[in-house]
Amino acid sequence: MDLKSNHNAPVLTDSAPLSKSRLRGYHHGLMLPYSPSGAPFSSNLLLSIPRRKTGVLDDVRSCGWLDAMKSSSPTHKKFAKDINHELSAPDPEVAYRTWLLKYPSALASFEQIANFAKGKRIALFLDYDGTLSPIVENPDNAFMSADMRSIVKEVAKYFPTAIISGRSRDKVYEFVGLTELYYAGSHGMDIMGPVRQSVSDDHRNCIKSTDKQGNEVNLFQPAREFLPMIDEVYSSLVRITEDIKGATVENNKFCVSVHYRNVDQDNWKSVGERVQDVIKKYPRLRLTHGRKVLEIRPAINWDKGKALEFLLESLDLSNCDDVLPIYVGDDRTDEDAFKVLRERNCGYGIFVSKSPKESNAYYSLRDPAEVMEFLKSLVTWKKSSAL
Numbered sequence: 203m204d205l206k207s208n209h210n211a212p213v214l215t216d217s218a219p220l221s222k223s224r225l226r227g228y229h230h231g232l233m234l235p236y237s238p239s240g241a242p243f244s245s246n247l248l249l250s251i252p253r254r255k256t257g258v259l260d261d262v263r264s265c266g267w268l269d270a271m272k273s274s275s276p277t278h279k280k281f282a283k284d285i286n287h288e289l290s291a292p293d294p295e296v297a298y299r300t301w302l303l304k305y306p307s308a309l310a311s312f313e314q315i316a317n318f319a320k321g322k323r324i325a326l327f328l329d330y331d332g333t334l335s336p337i338v339e340n341p342d343n344a345f346m347s348a349d350m351r352s353i354v355k356e357v358a359k360y361f362p363t364a365i366i367s368g369r370s371r372d373k374v375y376e377f378v379g380l381t382e383l384y385y386a387g388s389h390g391m392d393i394m395g396p397v398r399q400s401v402s403d404d405h406r407n408c409i410k411s412t413d414k415q416g417n418e419v420n421l422f423q424p425a426r427e428f429l430p431m432i433d434e435v436y437s438s439l440v441r442i443t444e445d446i447k448g449a450t451v452e453n454n455k456f457c458v459s460v461h462y463r464n465v466d467q468d469n470w471k472s473v474g475e476r477v478q479d480v481i482k483k484y485p486r487l488r489l490t491h492g493r494k495v496l497e498i499r500p501a502i503n504w505d506k507g508k509a510l511e512f513l514l515e516s517l518d519l520s521n522c523d524d525v526l527p528i529y530v531g532d533d534r535t536d537e538d539a540f541k542v543l544r545e546r547n548c549g550y551g552i553f554v555s556k557s558p559k560e561s562n563a564y565y566s567l568r569d570p571a572e573v574m575e576f577l578k579s580l581v582t583w584k585k586s587s588a589l
């Protein structure tokens with residue numbers, strides 16, 4: 203994938219075919235990749251789904267499309283079956299332990315991480331759903347526990363901490379409720395960060411604003427021009443899915459989520475078809491796939507990885523020699539951030555997963571409970587090293 207940005211207006215230029223290794227990487231749930239401008243889906247998808255001459259997906263009944271829906275957040279049994287096949291491991295627990303050799307537990311490796319952090323400032327980036335809060339059926343009820351909130355508050359006393367979420371920035375702030383953090387919503391397309399003149403000079407879409415406490419902040423919204431389009435698509439998606447029991451549509455400001463977690467599996471195909479019917483009219487939007495959710499978003503070269511880089515720059519934390527960024531996330535969208543850290547050879551991604559999956563992260567944690575333990579360990583370590 204060749205993505206170019208002129209800093210001011212991120213532009214999508216091309217998308218390379220999925221390599222075998224990328225295909226392997228995402229075989230548990232295909233992330234629908236970036237589309238070239240003018241076509242709603244990437245040519246990558248031609249690997250499994252035929253198109254009409256218009257470039258629009260022709261047959262959503264194709265195995266590729268429906269399989270992607272089925273395998274997003276698949277059952278533990280299915281993961282176990284796939285990974286066992288790949289690694290010839292006899293049972294899920296063995297498969298998980300084998301996987302841990304490649305993605306060691308960040309708790310078990312805490313000493314190693316602490317050693318890497320010696321003499322450096324840790325900067326912490328946290329995804330929300332599935333990382334700080336458990337995955338639940340109703341997205342409106344994805345509350346984080348009071349214990350998690352208090353440890354995130356504590357951790358932010360010692361390390362600059364930001365939340366980078368697919369939710370709208372307002373919604374994720376409502377869930378987290380901590381003023382001491384930085385927030386990026388809509389998969390990084392809505393960032394509120396500290397005022398830094400060099401950053402606003404570099405990014406045309408950066409404006410000065412004030413936060414809820416009246417402090418001056420930089421607001422970066424690279425997809426602002428898409429707002430009317432997103433609102434229009436949101437209304438169409440609500441209308442077109444209203445008779446599918448269990449389907450819900452969430453307006454995340456710069457992107458829209460169509461949830462099918464609570465839809466009978468026999469109707470998933472319908473959800474997919476209807477979403478495509480709507481978005482084929484919008485060649486400047488693209489479709490990605492999260493955990494039992496289809497996400498419609500502007501086809502611009504901006505994602506959680508870019509948001510991470512933007513925040514590092516805004517917080518004056520770009521220097522790898524004295525900063526150790528740590529990004530914790532559970533979803534395919536977090537892979538963009540893991541990849542940035544891996545490519546910069548600076549900091550670590552920690553992938554939250556109960557099941558073996560390929561990732562660009564270095565470490566892993568099982569679930570939000572382990573994320574909480576990890577954050578506690580960071581605080582304890584920091585307190586003891588300050589003595």
Ligand SMILES: O=P(O)(O)OC[C@H]1O[C@H](O[C@H]2O[C@H](CO)[C@@H](O)[C@H](O)[C@H]2O)[C@H](O)[C@@H](O)[C@@H]1O
Pocket residue numbers: 329330331332336337338339340341344366367368369452454459461463492493494495497533535
């Ligand atoms: O980037 P994130 O903070 O992880 O947000 C990604 C999506 O999370 C939410 O959906 C997911 O969590 C829901 C609550 O547990 C669950 O019901 C749903 O099936 C998951 O996909 C959120 O509702 C989406 O809008 C976010 O894009």
